[in-house]
Amino acid sequence: MLLNLTILAGDGIGPEVTEQAVLVLQAAADAFGHQIQLQRKPIGGAALTAANDPLPADTVQACLASGAVLLGAVGNPAFDQNPGHLRPEAGLLRLRRELGAYANLRPAVFFPALEDCSPLRPEVVRGTDIMIVRELLGGAYFGQPRSISATSEPGGRVAVNTMRYSEAEIERIARVAFELAMKRRHKVLSVDKANVLECSRLWREVVTRIGKEYPGVKLGHQYVDSAAMLLVQRPTEFDVVLTENMFGDILSDQAGGVVGSLGLLASASIGGPVGLYEPVHGSAPDIAGKGIANPLGAILSGAMLLRHSFHLEAEAACVESAVSTVLSQGARTADLAGKTHSAISTEEMGRRVVEAVRASAGTVTTRTEKTA
Ligand code: IPM
Ligand code: MG
Numbered sequence: 221m222l223l224n225l226t227i228l229a230g231d232g233i234g235p236e237v238t239e240q241a242v243l244v245l246q247a248a249a250d251a252f253g254h255q256i257q258l259q260r261k262p263i264g265g266a267a268l269t270a271a272n273d274p275l276p277a278d279t280v281q282a283c284l285a286s287g288a289v290l291l292g293a294v295g296n297p298a299f300d301q302n303p304g305h306l307r308p309e310a311g312l313l314r315l316r317r318e319l320g321a322y323a324n325l326r327p328a329v330f331f332p333a334l335e336d337c338s339p340l341r342p343e344v345v346r347g348t349d350i351m352i353v354r355e356l357l358g359g360a361y362f363g364q365p366r367s368i369s370a371t372s373e374p375g376g377r378v379a380v381n382t383m384r385y386s387e388a389e390i391e392r393i394a395r396v397a398f399e400l401a402m403k404r405r406h407k408v409l410s411v412d413k414a415n416v417l418e419c420s421r422l423w424r425e426v427v428t429r430i431g432k433e434y435p436g437v438k439l440g441h442q443y444v445d446s447a448a449m450l451l452v453q454r455p456t457e458f459d460v461v462l463t464e465n466m467f468g469d470i471l472s473d474q475a476g477g478v479v480g481s482l483g484l485l486a487s488a489s490i491g492g493p494v495g496l497y498e499p500v501h502g503s504a505p506d507i508a509g510k511g512i513a514n515p516l517g518a519i520l521s522g523a524m525l526l527r528h529s530f531h532l533e534a535e536a537a538c539v540e541s542a543v544s545t546v547l548s549q550g551a552r553t554a555d556l557a558g559k560t561h562s563a564i565s566t567e568e569m570g571r572r573v574v575e576a577v578r579a580s581a582g583t584v585t586t587r588t589e590k591t592a
Contacts, residue, residue: 223249223530225258226286228279228315231265231308232503233513233566234292240515240570241290241522244542247574248526248535251581259286263315264294264308264503274311280318288529289319289496290522295503304368308503316356320492322389323396324354324468325524326500328475328485330455333548337480337556340452348455350475351404353397354468356489358389359419361465383419385464390426392491397462398434407459409440411447411467423464447471452478472500481555483514486521488528495529497521507554511565514553516543519573542576 227242229235242258249256261279262270270276274294283289294308304310330338330348338345363382370377394410401408410427412420424441431439442450444467451458451471455478463471476482485500499517507513520543527536550561551572557563564572 221254221530221532222287223254223256224287225256225525226279226282226289227258227260228263228283228289228291229260229266230263230292230294230503231296232293232505232508233501234264234294234503236292236508236511236513236566237499237515237518238290238292240566240573241518243570244519244539244573244577245290245522245526247577248522248539248581251538251577252532252535254532254535263291263311265296265299267311268296268299268302268306268308272306274306274308275314275318280315283315283319283494283496286494288525289315289494290518290525291315291496291498292518293499293501293503295505297505313361316489316496317362319489319494319496320357321489321496322355322357322491323393323489324352324356325396325400325488325490325528326352326354326468326472326475326485328352328472328479330479331484331544331547333544333550334480334484334556336558336560338478340455340478344453345455345478348458348479349405350455350458350461351400352461352463352468352472352475353393353400354472355385355389355393355464356468357465358385359383359465383417383464383466385419385422387422387426390423391430394427394430394462396491397460398430398437401437401460402434405459406436407438407440409442409447409458409461411442411444411461411463411471413444413467414441415443419464427462444471448474451475455479476500481514483517483553483555484520485517486519486524488521488524490528495525497525497529511567512554512563513566514555515566515570516553516573519543519570538577538580539573542573542580545576545580546572 363384414420523539
C-alpha cells in the first residue's frame, strides 16, 4: 500500500519527536511491504515565522490531498503577545476544523514496565486502560461570539467566550464513543457539568438518547469535577470517557500524569476526510533542541495513523508492541527515568523502537515462510 503522508513538525520538541515517529513508520512500512511518500509543511510558530500565518493555505491543501497527517506540536512563547488569530495554536485549531476532525481519541494505557513512573500506588494504577473521546470542534474553543474588548469599561476590559453545542454535534461524537466501547469493555462514562451548564444538560440528554441504541453498553454520567477525582482514585474503572472539548483537553493531560508521563500519550483526530495524528503533549519549549524529549507519544500516534487512516491493524499493533518491548527492556527518556534508570536520548529511544519493529516483523516473516 502507498502511504501518502503530510508531516507537520511544528514548534519546540515537535520536529524531534516527529522525526523519530517517521523513522518508526518507515520501519513498519518496510517490514510489511508498504511504501511511504511524505511531504513536510509548516504550521504554528514555524509557519508564523516563515509566512506570518500559523496555517498557510499551502499546508491545508497538502493535508487535504494526503492520506493522513502527522503533527508534532505547536506553541512558542515568542508569540504570546500576538492577537488570537496570529498565535501558533490558532493554526492547529483551524487545521482541525479544515479537516473536519471532530473526534479526538486519546488512549491512556498503563505500561507494566512503568510502575515506578506513576505518582499513584501500583495497585491503584495497574491495569489502567482508558480511551478518552474528546469532542474537538465545538465548545468554548470555537463558539461565537468571542472577544476581548479594547476599550476600558467600568470594571476594566471584558473578555467573552461562548460554550456552544448543537444536538447534531453531540450525537456524532456520542456515536464514536459507543462504537469504540462495543470493541472494548462496553462502558461509556459521559463527563459534563450538567448541574451548572445548559450545554451539559443538552449533552447529557442527547448522550442518553443515543445510548439507547447501544443496549450492550453501560452508560454512566459524571460531573467533570468528580470525574477528575475518580480518575486518580480509581483509574482502572474507566473504559471510554466521552466529553466535550475543554473538559477532554484537561482530563487527557491528567490521564497522562496518571499513567506516568504525558510524553507517552498519543491521539487521533478523526471524523473528516483526512485523519490528523498528534501526541497529546505540547511543544515544551523549555526542553526543545536538547534531544531529551520523549518521542513515544508521537510514535504511538503513528500507530494510530496506521490503524485509523489505513486500516493497517497488524502494522499498528506491531509498533505498539515494539514500544512495550523497549519499555520493558528498561529504555527510558528523561521524563520516565526517575532515580532508578539512566535516561536515553530522543533519538536513541526512536532507534530502539525501530529495532524492535524490525525484530518482531522478522518473526512474522519467518512464520509465514514456515507455513508457505
Ligand atoms: C491539545 C493542546 C491543544 C488544545 C492546544 C495546543 C491548542 O493542548 O491538543 O491538547 O488545547 O487542544
Ligand atoms: Mg491539551
